Amino acid sequence: MNEPAVVLDGVTVSYGRHEALRNVSVEFPRGAIGLLGPNGAGKSTLIKALLGLLPPSSGRMRVLGYDISEAPLAVRARVGYMPESDAHIPGMTAFSFVSYCAKLSGLPPADAMQRAHEVLFYVGLGEARYRNVETYSTGMKQRVKLAQALVHDPELLFLDEPTDGMDPTGRDEMLALVRDIAARKGMTLILSSHLLPDVEFACDHVVVLHKGAVATEGPIAALKGPSGRVFELRVKGEEARFADAIRAEGLEYRGDPGDVIRVFVPEDRSPQLLFQLAARSGVQVRHLRPSVPSLEDVFARALGDEP
């Protein structure tokens, strides 16, 4: 069970001459893993390669212990996939669509029907399950895509932009579902998104892709770094003198004049020092609070937006 859910070793995937993934080597542990990256970073390509839908030009991929190039059907029987784009089978109700997907995954007809009912209730479409999918709103279509991915009870779930196009309430409900699946149902999931709050809410581990390569990866808590040691300040008075005083004490100072100042205070120094330095510099501290590092900081660092 401690074996990683997904292992990539030197994987390159190309569309013609364009390399969408470049020599990617990374391990996805069990649990809820966020796959972050700006548009065009290679997130969807990575998921499609892991499903065996896009063959890599080089490298090896193992999913749940199976080599995808040798046993694609064994992998697909154990994973669920919620595609990014609108995808359904025309002319079907949600119930018939989901039960059909269950049968395609190998479930006997009676079990497929029972599972379809259960899963549609689980995703919140119980009352609307006999409506044609084509009449659904965007949010409902997202839910039915999640239902078809869950219906055969996969060990691993690939969710490609699951909150795309949803309203705030629907988005919150979808994220609650995603978190419930990972935290309470013991399912490993890989959530691909460019929305940092979604990943931060639902996942505990993140892989950041940028231009087809892994920019950073690890547990979100570890990547964010120690909390409470960076302080945000606003001061009134001669800021330049204050900045010099801080630097003279060997502390790290960041900020533009008139804007919020960020100061890193090491473990062995007290934040009281900031008040002492302010008094010495003749400036008034108008605002001070510990800075909470966010996934956005991690993302920006990984993408090289911040020194």
Added chain:
Amino acid sequence: MPIHDQGYRHYTGGRALHGRGWWVIAHHGVLDRLRERRFLALLLFAWSLFVFRAVELYIGTTVIRGAFFFAPSEETFRTFLEQQRLFVFFITIYAGAGLIATDRQSNALQIYLSKPITRNNYIGGKLLTLALFLVAVTWFPAMLLLVLQILFSGSLDFVISHPRLVPAITLASMLQVALASMMMLALSSLSRSRRFAAMMYAGIVIFAGVLDGALERVSGNPLWVLISPQNTLLLLIDSIFGVPPDDTAVLGLAVAAFAILLAACLFTLERRVHAVDVVA
């Protein structure tokens, strides 16, 4: 919309072995079509010639025994299969045009191919869906006519005296079904619109047939038959039933053209059925 039930249960039941997806697809495709009344009406209408032929057989074997006009022969079955081409055409368009085109239109291919089924499973399932309906209006009524002939005459003499009839009916039907279903499926995979796929199929069948007729008449060269899939098929069916073409050299070329056409259809399907459209 509220989430009514957070109770997700893990599945503990059995699962079928991989590789049976084609059957699930075909089963669903057939049932889905049979729910349409218009299609049921078309299927029933496709059996109207069978009724006419059955009456003819009854008259020829019981009422006016031995009458030349009604007497059953290999020709009866050959013309029956050739006349059924009209219904094969309409059923192919009705049941086949959207088989892949609508899946492409609604991005369903990535749903199918993310399940434990292969592309061959998918193509096989779609092919079987159409082929079953076509068998139901070609091979099945032809064989049923033969059974009726045996029942009306009360003896197996006719079948015994025409030993190649059963294989000929089977082979001719299979060629008809293979050509129509493969062509339609390949054309359906080329488009995201079932209407466009239907128009392409009808265009090829009708236009190529008319062009062949005109060119053969003007030039007097029977080789022009090869440009029309339907007329090539007709030539092959005639040969199967022992009616040789005027120019025997055409027959070999017709077999080759038929095989090339089927291979081209398979090649098209192989190229077009993908979960991910790669635009390089």
